[in-house]
Amino acid sequence: MPKELPIHSEIYKARPDVTCVVHAHPPEALICGIAELEFRPIFGSFNIPAMRLALEGIPVFGHSYLVTRPDLAKPFIDAMGDKDVCVMRGHGITVTGRSVEDAVVRALNFNTLAKVTLQVAQTGREARAISEEDIAELPDLGQTFNEEWVWRYYERKLKQLERN
Numbered sequence: 001m002p003k004e005l006p007i008h009s010e011i012y013k014a015r016p017d018v019t020c021v022v023h024a025h026p027p028e029a030l031i032c033g034i035a036e037l038e039f040r041p042i043f044g045s046f047n048i049p050a051m052r053l054a055l056e057g058i059p060v061f062g063h064s065y066l067v068t069r070p071d072l073a074k075p076f077i078d079a080m081g082d083k084d085v086c087v088m089r090g091h092g093i094t095v096t097g098r099s100v101e102d103a104v105v106r107a108l109n110f111n112t113l114a115k116v117t118l119q120v121a122q123t124g125r126e127a128r129a130i131s132e133e134d135i136a137e138l139p140d141l142g143q144t145f146n147e148e149w150v151w152r153y154y155e156r157k158l159k160q161l162e163r164n
Contacts, residue, residue, distance in 0.1 A: 003068050007094055010073035015082075018096040020103040025092035029114040033060060033089040037117050042127040044134050049106070049146050050113040055135070058110070059083050064090030085110045101151045108150065 008021040032039070041054040061079040065072065076094075080086035084096045084106055095110060097103030120127045 004066055006070050006073040007067045007076070010070050010077055011080075011094070011096060014077050015096065017098065020097045020100045022095040022097070022103045022107045023092060024095075024107060026111050026114065028118045029087055029093045029111060030090070032114050032118050032121075033087040033091075035118075035121065036060075036089075037121050039087075039113055039117055040127070040129045041135065042120060042129060043116060044130045044138050046116075047109060047112050048138050048141060050109040051130070051135075051138070053085055053106070053110055054113055056083065058085050058087060058113075060087045060089055061091075062089050064088065099147075101147050105147045105150045108154075109146075 004023060007023050011018055011021050039054045039058040041051045044051055059079050059081060061076050063075070067073050067076055076086070076088065080094065084103075086094050088094060093107065093110065095103050095107040097106055
């Protein structure tokens with residue numbers, strides 16, 4: 001059994017809308033959390049779902065311990081609230097969804113946001129958020145549309161890797 005099973009089990013108990021939890025340790029998100037970089041909507045049509053995650057706000061849980069017991073999961077779940085993504089400072093990320101595809105694609109989109117945020121910070125300049133006017137012009141493609149396309153893309157990539 002995974003040591004951090006309480007992350008998953010306690011989220012399921014607290015959030016009946018969640019049917020999948022992804023917990024991962026992507027390096028860029030880890031570095032952004034450690035450096036206390038803010039996840040802002042600094043791009044638009046490049047990745048609309050990631051931009052919308054930034055608009056909604058990404059909570060940061062300020063502890064980096066292993067969540068091995070329900071009592072350790074409680075403050076994490078309180079910090080995450082009703083958001084679908086939470087950065088665990090010095091640890092990793094936890095992402096929720098209504099399906100495996102939903103949670104995985106959301107985690108990949110968040111990872112894109114973290115990578116771009118880190119790369120911009122490495123330039124030494126601060127990127128400004130995109131304008132409200134630009135945000136208003138971005139279509140709401142719906143999570144399902146994006147999820148299906150991204151999921152299919154990664155399925156095809158995996159099949160190509162298997163053939164090689």
